Amino acid sequence: MTDENRWVLPRGTAGADGWELAVTAAHPGWQHTALRVADLTGTDSRTVEAGPWEHIVVPLSGGVHVTAHAPDGQVQETELDGRADVFAGPTDVAYVPAGSRITVRAGGGGAARVAVAGALAPGGGSRAFRRIPAADVPVERRGAGSASREVRNFGTPAVLEAEAIIACEVITPAGNWSSWPPHKHDAERPGEETALEEIYYFETRSVDDRCTDPVGYQRVHASAADRPIDVLAEVRTGDVVLVPYGWHGPSAAAPDAHLYYLNVMAGPGPERAWLICDDPAHARVRETWADQPFDPRLPLAEPPTPPAAGKAR
Numbered sequence: 001m002t003d004e005n006r007w008v009l010p011r012g013t014a015g016a017d018g019w020e021l022a023v024t025a026a027h028p029g030w031q032h033t034a035l036r037v038a039d040l041t042g043t044d045s046r047t048v049e050a051g052p053w054e055h056i057v058v059p060l061s062g063g064v065h066v067t068a069h070a071p072d073g074q075v076q077e078t079e080l081d082g083r084a085d086v087f088a089g090p091t092d093v094a095y096v097p098a099g100s101r102i103t104v105r106a107g108g109g110g111a112a113r114v115a116v117a118g119a120l121a122p123g124g125g126s127r128a129f130r131r132i133p134a135a136d137v138p139v140e141r142r143g144a145g146s147a148s149r150e151v152r153n154f155g156t157p158a159v160l161e162a163e164a165i166i167a168c169e170v171i172t173p174a175g176n177w178s179s180w181p182p183h184k185h186d187a188e189r190p191g192e193e194t195a196l197e198e199i200y201y202f203e204t205r206s207v208d209d210r211c212t213d214p215v216g217y218q219r220v221h222a223s224a225a226d227r228p229i230d231v232l233a234e235v236r237t238g239d240v241v242l243v244p245y246g247w248h249g250p251s252a253a254a255p256d257a258h259l260y261y262l263n264v265m266a267g268p269g270p271e272r273a274w275l276i277c278d279d280p281a282h283a284r285v286r287e288t289w290a291d292q293p294f295d296p297r298l299p300l301a302e303p304p305t306p307p308a309a310g311k312a313r
Contacts, residue, residue, distance in 0.1 A: 006029070008231060021038075023240060042110075047103045054119055055116050055117060056096070056118075057116050058115040059092075059115075063082040063112060064082055064107055065105050067102070067103045068094075069103075082112060092133045093154050095160055097126070115262055120164060121162075130161075143178075147176060147177050148294050152170075153168050165264065167262070168263050176252075177253075183279065185275065187277075188269045192277065199262075200261050201261060204253075207256050214258075215236055217235065218232075218251050223247050224245075247279045
């Protein structure tokens, strides 16, 4: 028996309070991460009463105006220029500390699609509001050959000072695999692995107009007998797969469609770090990448900063 009904959220099935998607701690078995997504037009807006949760506002398409009311009465506002769509390159983002009331609306009264990613913040909002320009987002090359992918690290520990949240975007060209070899981060082993639950939010784009149903695929399976999980999901734009534990990967792009996903991670451990363990059945694949070229289709759009070599995921 598979677990799609519990951990796979097709577009339109998990909305609340005006959000098309609302993944929160109200979801059974979910504790540390959150994600809300909405389409905004004109003066339309959405608000999040953050409480003990910190957030990153990520424009998926279009520009977004962000207003954050802090508990002490201070108000921070910023305009995020955004982008045409998630495949067009990195975007500027806004980090909002815990305890704030966050309001988002489309920039300039136009149209936008926005994601608001969150994590339970044990420090109680001790970090500062921050805008990260698109030009300051490190763009990383991971893997090689058919495992080539582009990673935009706007919310990783080396880039963003935060309490708990770890977030990034991944672009996988048509036919390639990401999150390969399968890996896990579901146990606290100091210096080796951190326990992080993870949200995968997907978008797809056809390589040409002959593909009328662009899809990708996500696999999650058990890493321990006492925590069974079995997911093999076909995903489209707006779909979400939750990874509470277990080996996850590949995130596979179909041969006729590029795949995007937004990752949001956080966990109960004392260290804010993304430390993983590879599935030993497939870890050897890393050894093959040294002799393979990186996929020349990447970047699909020129990023504002040159990509840098990095750890394969």
